[in-house]
Amino acid sequence: GAVVSQHPSRVICKSGTSVKIECRSLDFQATTMFWYRQFPKQSLMLMATSNEGSKATYEQGVEKDKFLINHASLTLSTLTVTSAHPEDSSFYICSAPLGPGQTQYFGPGTRLLVL
């Protein structure tokens, strides 16, 4: 099956710093990638849709200036949590579909802890 990698797997940072998370499709091209967040005991919640070569589209309630998304190539999307605060501590995970309407492949996720 298709492989999506995500880096880093775990990050601890101080409040006020910015953290960049990378999502790569290793063996296929992805014009669209998705970023999800999961708080403890909750479901994966879609944050934004990352579109190659154009602006990301954000879900309601997700601050675009806080969560910067860049999808500069067909195999890489990055999510930058700017000026992170303890309430941003969460599990972030990306996915990419093989094509429209097809199975989505997920990265292994990134656990962010902001002190």
Added chain:
Amino acid sequence: ILNVEQSPQSLHVQEGDSTNFTCSFPSSNFYALHWYRWETAKSPEALFVMTLNGDEKKKGRISATLNTKEGYSYLYIKGSQPEDSATYLCASAPSYNTDKLIFGTGTRLQVFP
């Protein structure tokens, strides 16, 4: 139903037992239903994507059915094995023109030897 809901939240079974869980989703806003298997510290693994009412799919000992009219899907595991221990997620794709998924909270299965 406005959200995707899964039950039970967790399940403990003995090796060899068969088991099943439920995923409920809004039937009025539906394009496809996805099932994933998620082991700790790994990527969620795609099991099935189903779109048609009455769809039934099988992968080894795991199978799934879909009822789009009443808005539910069942996942069955026959003869559970310890390696089946994982969280099983379902997700609804509400529209054909986007790949956005709405996830349930998952069913955590633990199979004891």
